[in-house]
Amino acid sequence: MRDTLAVILAGGVGSRLNVLVRYRAKPAVPFGGIYRIIDFALSNVMNSGLNQVAVLTQYKPLSLMGHIGTGVAWDFTGRTRGVKILPPHTGEKDSDWYKGTADAIRQNLDFIEARPSKQVLILSGDHVYYMDYKDMVKHHRVSGAKVTVAMMTVPWDQTHQFGIGILDERGRIIDWEEKPEKARSNLASMGIYVFDTEYLVKSLRAIKDMDFGHHILPRAMEDGQLFAYTFHGYWRDVGTVSAYWEANMDLLRPGSGLEPETWSICTNVENEGLPFDRPPARILPGAEVKNSAITKGCVVRGIVKGSVLSPGVVVESGAKVIDSILMHNTWVGSGALLKKVVTDKEVTIGPDSSVGPGNIDVPNRLYPKHLSAGITLIGKWASVPEGAKVGTNCIIAQRVTNDMWPEDLLLPDGETLDSLSK
Numbered sequence: 088m089r090d091t092l093a094v095i096l097a098g099g100v101g102s103r104l105n106v107l108v109r110y111r112a113k114p115a116v117p118f119g120g121i122y123r124i125i126d127f128a129l130s131n132v133m134n135s136g137l138n139q140v141a142v143l144t145q146y147k148p149l150s151l152m153g154h155i156g157t158g159v160a161w162d163f164t165g166r167t168r169g170v171k172i173l174p175p176h177t178g179e180k181d182s183d184w185y186k187g188t189a190d191a192i193r194q195n196l197d198f199i200e201a202r203p204s205k206q207v208l209i210l211s212g213d214h215v216y217y218m219d220y221k222d223m224v225k226h227h228r229v230s231g232a233k234v235t236v237a238m239m240t241v242p243w244d245q246t247h248q249f250g251i252g253i254l255d256e257r258g259r260i261i262d263w264e265e266k267p268e269k270a271r272s273n274l275a276s277m278g279i280y281v282f283d284t285e286y287l288v289k290s291l292r293a294i295k296d297m298d299f300g301h302h303i304l305p306r307a308m309e310d311g312q313l314f315a316y317t318f319h320g321y322w323r324d325v326g327t328v329s330a331y332w333e334a335n336m337d338l339l340r341p342g343s344g345l346e347p348e349t350w351s352i353c354t355n356v357e358n359e360g361l362p363f364d365r366p367p368a369r370i371l372p373g374a375e376v377k378n379s380a381i382t383k384g385c386v387v388r389g390i391v392k393g394s395v396l397s398p399g400v401v402v403e404s405g406a407k408v409i410d411s412i413l414m415h416n417t418w419v420g421s422g423a424l425l426k427k428v429v430t431d432k433e434v435t436i437g438p439d440s441s442v443g444p445g446n447i448d449v450p451n452r453l454y455p456k457h458l459s460a461g462i463t464l465i466g467k468w469a470s471v472p473e474g475a476k477v478g479t480n481c482i483i484a485q486r487v488t489n490d491m492w493p494e495d496l497l498l499p500d501g502e503t504l505d506s507l508s509k
Contacts, residue, residue, distance in 0.1 A: 098145030187297030445478030
């Protein structure tokens, strides 16, 4: 694998995650208590024995860059190993920002050509999965393909979200449908590609199209050079609030296939701005915890069921946290109720407040495509006052303080409270 260069695309806006990406790129969103989404791609690269990896950033990259750091958490240090963070080549003109996945690679061809390789492995930084890339690269070489796409079977009702391939008996992709309304196959692209380096460089210099799925892959198919590598395992695109919530819940579901510790997924725990050795979680007398992930530094005096708690979360006595995801240092006051809630970091939930219960059939009024599955979002540094009542499919934006709430402390189903609205 020393002659394979890995490139992780990590510059997408990820707007469907709403307030969770107001301060960070989607790959930097915390996941599963102690991880970030990009940890899965980085760890897969590490565990597959690749020595060189480039991370292409763009949208609000500071959190992501701080998390990756020198790459030491994934053993990307030394004379022959390393991780390189590549921002857009801005400065000459506005058009220098990446306009798509292929354009992002094109703008960094100098980096690729400066590091001789036989293949380039192109990955997305916003998927949760485990894959040994050695198997895919070997399949690529044996098939004689110039381009190989990792693909897996998805439910038919989800095919409109993916690029869909139709294969011949040799595994060659003979037709391609990009997010079709009515698909002819349910074999979907995972956004993982292996290119022969020479073919990739030649294609991107000759073709000025911007996206792999819409432009580059169909042309490779026309050349008869596009093959599929069929993947069988856990993989989830966490680009929506619902998918993000479901993937976190998979950590708690026996047999889901999501096993970060078994997969040796690593993370940079020292980047949280707190000591590396947080104290152990404390489950105090009178507390009740069922089917939940409780990480270091948490203190539970109340009830936690079916939930994922990041380091430093405090649940006071009489509080109930049900089917929720609470990020770092969230505080839940006594008597509060949270049901199917996702909070960002440093959120305060006042005593005797209620967040989440309501009518699931009422989507968020401002963002109906983001929130319609009964999940309520609370942004970073936001505060819910004592005694407040918040429905389902609601959004409380970042930095909302107690004095920004309506006098009746009520946020009905599907409504949004933003600090800019006051």
